[in-house]
Amino acid sequence: MIIDELMKYAAPEAGTQVIKDIRIGLGYTCVELSGGGCGLAYTFRRDTGHTCSVLGTAGTLLGLPVSDMLTWARSDNIIKAALGLATINALINRESPGxxxxxxxxxxxxxxxxxxxxxxxxxxxxxxxxxxxxxxxxxxxxxxxxxxxxxxxxxxxxxxxxxxxxxxxxxxxxxxxxxxxxxxxxxxxxxxxxxxxxxxxxxxxxxxxxxxxGSLVTNPALALEIVSQGGGTRNLRPAIEHVLQRI
Structure with missing residues (x-):
């Protein structure tokens, strides 16, 4: 699976980093790492079920090793999968040649x-x-x-x-x-x-x-705030830069 290849590629970047902050908004999910990286992933809010709790481990995630959350990208739980992908993006989405x-x-x-x-x-x-x-x-x-x-x-x-x-x-x-x-x-x-x-x-x-x-998060604090207030792509413009990379 492509997601497995992305996890393998990003894993060496995790090192000893831990999760610094998480926001699961109505439009996007945002993950900030202790090393300064910050990444986004879409929130499938319609697919979270009809219970009041969509993530059983809520309240315990700050300080979690990044290498652990990285593996969530493969989860069948749509919120955990978003957190995992946002973690991948926090690790690898940075300015690069091209x-x-x-x-x-x-x-x-x-x-x-x-x-x-x-x-x-x-x-x-x-x-x-x-x-x-x-x-x-x-x-x-x-x-x-x-x-x-x-x-x-x-x-x-x-x-x-x-x-x-x-x-x-x-x-x-x-x-x-x-x-x-x-x-x-x-x-x-x-x-x-x-x-x-x-x-x-x-x-x-x-x-x-x-x-x-894709996007690079240029202002993590602002991105976290916008996501937690239900903001979408347009709202995130002051906190991100849209980038292209031809392969």
Whole structure:
């Protein structure tokens, strides 16, 4: 699994670090490490169940070895998986050679005749891409009547025909990324996008991903505050920088 490869890649960075702070917000989950790193991952709030407690170990996590929380990325508990991915991002998402601040829609190598696929609706990207490609497929878990999107069940049928694909990094949290990537083998461009994205070319280059569009947390204290107040991507703008890395 790709998540196992990411865990293996990030593990040496953990060292003796411990968890300094955690916020599980309605939009994002944020993890700050004792070494100063800070990472984000999406919160699947609709999938947390109907009990008042979604994490049995709540209240005991500060001071936990980072190497322990790292392994949660593989959990079937959607909150633990988000904490694990945020920990991976806190360890490895840092400034590195080849990173740029370009607009992701501009960076996508699309052509007028292309069939464009998007797994997870990123509306700002869609708005810019619509006039630049021939056909668009957007796949979502929750489809509203009349929105023109396709069910995720339709991915095996339509995604293999797409020339350019944008894939949400939340697929790492719900463990669907491996099966989705299997249907991207013929695409010319595959972009993994969102603040949940681990900026790890070493891993994703082995799976046909050609572009990473993620975030670096530049103000951990502010990011933690925004997340704990239910903030989303737009609210986080003062605390993060969106970055691109071509593989």
């Amino acid at each position: 990173m740029t601040r370009a607009n992701v829609a501009d960076a996508l190598e699309v052509r007028k005749q292309d069939t464009f696929g998007m797994v997870g609706a990123f509306r700002p990207i869609l708005k810019e891409i619509r006039s630049r490609v021939g056909k668009i497929y957007v796949f979502e878990e929750d489809i509203e009547d009349g929105n023109g999107y396709y069910s995720s069940d339709d991915i095996p049928r339509y995604l293999p025909s797409c020339d350019v694909i944008v894939l949400t990094a939340t697929s790492l949290i719900n463990h669907t990324i491996d099966s989705i990537v299997d249907h991207c083998q013929d695409a010319r461009e595959v972009c993994l996008v969102g603040p949940s994205t681990p900026m790890c070319p070493a891993v994703f280059s082995r799976h046909g991903i050609s572009l990473l569009a």
